[in-house]
Amino acid sequence: MTEYGRGQGSEPWNPEDPLSGDGGWGGQQAQQGSQSPYGGRPQHYPQASEYGDWSQEQQPGYEGQQHPHHDGRPYDQQLAGHSRHQFHQGGWDATGTLGQVPYAADPGDPYGQQPVAYGGEQPDLYGTEDAYPPPEPPGRRRPEPGPESEPADDEEHVPAAAGGGAGDDGGHELATRRERRGKGRKPVKNKKRRTGCACMVVVLVFGGGLGGVGYFGYQFYQNRFGTAPDYAGDGTGETVTVEIPKGAGGWEIGRRLKEAGVVKSAEAFVHAQTNTPGADGIQAGAYLLKKEMSAASAVRLMLDPRSQNNVIVTPGERNSGVYAAIDKKLELSSGTTKKIAEKQYKFLGLPAWANNSGDVKDPLEGFLFPGTYPAAKGMKPDAILKQMVTQAKQKYAAYGLDDKAKELGVDNAFELVTVASLVQAEGKTHDDFRKMAEVVYNRLKPDNTETNRKLQFDSTYNYAKGTSNIHISEKEINSDPSPYNTYRYPGLPPGPIGNPGEDALKATLNPTHDGWVYFVATDGMSNTEFAKTYAEFLELRDKFNANSGN
Structure with missing residues (x-):
């Protein structure tokens, strides 16, 4: 247990055992302090007139607070020099103990009704050269801050005796308070440092956010309103082939050209395409272009058929x-x-x-x-x-050829493709295709007595021969044993004889129903006429012979 000094003596003070001594003022005052609501601190003393012969002149400077007497000793020590009976008339009991009598507050004391502030039991140095901090007007004075929660480990706290004995040193208490104030400022300083660091972090984050917003805002403005990066001129001598897929729009084409090094940006290409008449008709395919071309030059070159490295399959x-x-x-x-x-x-x-x-x-x-x-x-x-x-x-999958085959009298989708190839090869115009499809279906019917299920198409014979001759003698045709010879064998040829286009494919799936069985290109070129009977067919054949010089 830490030992505490009482006055200048060396005996330990036990808070559970009230100070004992010779029954003098100091001991009894300590005993009274243990029961006082002020926790052992001196109470406020009333005017001296209430004590009888004790005059106010003996208390210079008294204004409701405990001040040091004119001889330099604390007030309680001076009282200790008088006999007890000397004050019996003024309120002291026979034992010398001050009775617990309420006293009215001094109306001239502005602090009389307030509790004693912390440290009030110590000498008040206000107005002296030892005052700290410098004195302020009474109206601006504030109560002293509360005591520290716990003293430091290396500081032994020595409380003043309840009665302010002879060993009580006001200077020591003031020094202790200064040390506590000095130590109390360190955490404040650290707190200010931490607060400053936090402010710096906030500033940096806020500044970085503003910088990011500014950067992306600039990029957005450049993308929407700024001039797109572009090369100048018709490009270098280095060429490159760029493949454009089917269905690609301006942005996709521009992206592919940029990746190939043809244009500097897709935005520049889109801008040039938008401002070039007919440029929206750039088709899929492979294009032979130069590197580092201006976007406008690239658009013009892609519209030139000579730049296209494509294979075109015609219907x-x-x-x-x-x-x-x-x-x-x-x-x-x-x-x-x-x-x-x-x-x-x-x-x-x-x-x-x-x-x-x-x-x-x-x-x-x-x-x-x-x-x-x-x-x-x-x-x-x-x-x-x-x-x-x-x-x-x-x-073919999109048109559902498997489902359509049975409806049209053929076995499967493969045969439908074959019919479409025949329609494409024999038809000359879009209007011919549906009629030509009906001719094929009618000749394939089992009850066909006009041709006995023989198609008799020149196109199938020419396919087998790898020719395109329309002047074929009957003897030549009848002597050819190829399975593609539809003059000799009934039914469809083994497979398609070409690659039908969509027009022929649609007509194959939607033929006419007018009874057409025969057809002849009467002009020998593109004018195809149709007939329902064999007699009508002979008339058309004579017309053909007359036009061709046969």
Whole structure:
């Protein structure tokens, strides 16, 4: 237990045992302090007139607070020098103990009704040179701050005796208070430092946020309203092939050109395309362009057919013509693509219902769908063929050929493609296609007595021969044993004889129902006329012979 000094003595003070002594003023005052609501601190003393012969002149400076007497000793020590009976008349009992009598407050004392502030039991140095902090007017004085929660480990706190004995040193108490104030300021300083750091972090975060907003705002403005980055001129001498897929819009085309180094930005290309008449008609395909071109130059060059590295499959074109075009575009020796097709056709994505029987001349015939396909030097023939087959497969699936076949009197989707190839090959105009489709279906009927289920198409014979001759003698036709000779064999040929386009495909699925069985190109070129009977057919044939000089 920490020992506390009482006055200048060395005896320990026990808070459970009130100070004992010779029964003098100091001991009894300590005993009274243990019962007082002021916790052992001296009570406020009333005016001296209430004590009888004790005059106010003996208390210079008294204003409701305990002040040091004129001889320099504390007030309670001076009282200790008088006999007890000397004050009995003024309120002291026989034992010398001050009775607990309430006293009225001094009306001239502004602090008389207030409790004694902390440290009030100590000498009041206000107005002296030892005062700290410097004195202030009474109206601005504030109570002293409360005591520290706990003293520091290295500081032994020595409380003043309840009665303010002779050993009580006001200077020591003032020094202790100064030390506590000094120590109390350190956490405030640290707190201010932490607050400053926190403010700095807030400033940095806020400043970084403003910088980020400003940057992205500038980028947004540049993208929406600023001039798009662009090259100048017609480009360098280095060329590059750019493939544009089907359905690509301006932004997609611009992105691909930028990735290939043709234009500097997709925005510049879109701007040039928007301001160039007809530029919205740029089609899918492969384009041979130069690097670092201005966007306007790139648009103009893409509109020039000479820049296009594409293979175009026309409606009704045979596979033999497609293979030759691919060889030319890829700068390959003649026949290269055809050989690859014969070896790789099973791996190019044909639909499951495609027929590859021995009688089929080319399993890919009818599956290289008409359209424009990229074909630039460096590309592989099988990759180009696969694009064409994929397009045909998607188109045929979209039209539901399997479901339509039975309704139209054929066995499967493959036969419908074959019919469409015949319609495409024999028809000359869009209006002819539906009539031509009805001619095919009527001749395939089992009850057909006009041709006995024989199609008798020149186109099938020419396909087998690899020709396009419309002047074929009857003797020549009848002598050809090819399964594609529809003059000799009834029914459909083994497979398609070309690649039908969408117009012919739609007509095949929606034929007329007028009873057409015969047709003749009476002008030998594009004017096809139709007949329902054999007699009508003979009239049309005579007309043809007259026009052709036969």
